Amino acid sequence: MKKIAVSLSVAMLVLFSLLASQVMADEHGDGAKVRVLHASPDAPAVDVYVNGDLTLEEVPFKTDSGYLDVPAGTHDVEVFAAGTEYAAGEGVLQADLEVEAGKAYTVAAANLLESIEFVVAEDSMEVTEGQAKIRVGHLSPDAPAVDVGIIGGDALFSGAEFKAVTDYAEVAPDSYDLEIRLPDGTQVLPLEGTELAADTVYSVFAVNTVDSLEVIALVDYEAAGSPDGMPTTGLGTPQQSQSIWLLIGGALFLVAASGLVWRKRFQE
16 A cells, blocks of 8 residues: 655645635535545545545545535546556446535445445534434444444434434433443443533444444534534544544644645545
């Protein structure tokens, strides 16, 4: 797998392009927001092409792109193993993704590599003032149907099967001792101390194989002035949905570490 060392000037150019894209989308109000999640446990890092353009580079398993601004309409999305030369229609995964202006979407590359597929969910960008909102996505390809609920208590979500993304549930902001369990009550994964902040919308995705089940918690929406940060699940800090400022800080860190960078480009 290739390593890309980036200079400060290249990193800042990427960031300024992202800022410009975001500003233009905000000004015109005709765009959608899309984030990509790599949820295929045995797939290598991937490159994602949108309408033939390299948009996300070397995305590893369990990583999300953060929300990207794209024009409304239909877009050809193809996924290749990282470093593979692009050839239209030759990706391991291809789909025509239709997005509507003013809406947000999560596009997950899910299932095992031999059966990899897109799971697309529309994300919520609103929540009742003073409340939190949460949903669960089942992206573990060999796990049975599961419930998610309070440890030893009622289920918030019942019978979620592979590829299902539940409806959102509004709850009071608080710390919850949650668990993923089988319908018979057998615990699969404890999620003690899950903190849900007011005026914030979350998606929690169960990923990996059943013997290594884990969660990725993402923020779908955060009202102005609401607390920053992801829900703590007792498994450490989950992968964060990246805001523009996190991208700036992350890019500067990557420059200092000479690590990997994602190159994000969209055609207006």
